[in-house]
Amino acid sequence: DAKTTQPTSMDCAEGRAANLPCNHSTISGNEYVYWYRQIHSQGPQYIIHGLKNNETNEMASLIITEDRKSSTLILPHATLRDTAVYYCIVRTNNAGNMLTFGGGTRLMVKP
Amino acid sequence: DTGVSQDPRHKITKRGQNVTFRCDPISEHNRLYWYRQTLGQGPEFLTYFQNEAQLEKSRLLSDRFSAERPKGSFSTLEIQRTEQGDSAMYLCASSHGMLSADTQYFGPGTRLTVL
DSSP states (O other), rough: OOOOOOOEEEEEEETTTEEEEOOTOOOOOOOEEEEEEOTSSSOEEEEEEEEEOOOESSSEEEEEEETTTTTEEEEEHHHHHOOOOEEEEEEEOOTTOOOOOOOOOEEEEOO | OOOOOOEEEEEEOOOTEEEEEEOOOOOOEEEEEEEEEEETOOOOEEEEEEETTEEEEESHHHTTEEEEEEEEEEEEEEESSSEEEEEEGEEEEEESSSSOOOEEEEOOEEEEEEO
C-alpha cells in the first residue's frame, strides 16, 4: 500500500471547520483513501473513504485531488469531542488487506 | 446493531503468565483482524481470519502468540509466557468481506499490562 504523510498536529477552534491534509503521492489506481480517528484510549473509529470522487457522510467530507496524490478530510463544525488522532490510510480492497497506520495527525479542538 | 466487542477491557498480569483475549465481531462479518498498539504509535497488524481460516500473519506474531476463530464467529488471541514488551492495546476489527468497499470496524480494545 502507498505511504501517506500527515502533519503531526493541528489546532482548530470549536465551531470552525477542521481541514486535515494527507499526501499520498505514490497512490495507485485501485487504492482507496480511508480516514479513521482514535480518541484517547478507544479503538479507531471509521470516518469515511473514497476512491476518486469527493465523498460526504454525516461525520465528514473527503476531498480528493484530481491527480489523487493528496486529500483533505473536512470536519465542518468541529466540537471538543472531535479532539483525536486522525489517520489517513491508503489501501486496496483486496481480500484481507490489512490497514497500515502511520503516525496520524493529532487534532486539538479548542474552545 | 452491536459493534465489535472485546473482553476483557483491561488485563494486568505478571511476566511469564498466559493470557487470552476474546473478540466478538459484528454479526455476519466474515473477516476478523487483530492489531496491536503500543503507546504513542498507530495500530500494527497481527493476523487476519476469513471465516475460520487464518490467512495472514505478521512477523510481529511470535510463536508465543496464537489466534483462533473456531467456528468463524468469535476469535481468541492467546499470549503465552508474557513479557513486559507485550504490554500494549490489543485491537480487534471485523469487516463484511462481501462488499466492494471492505471497511474494517474496530472494537474498544483490550489493554494488557505485564508487570
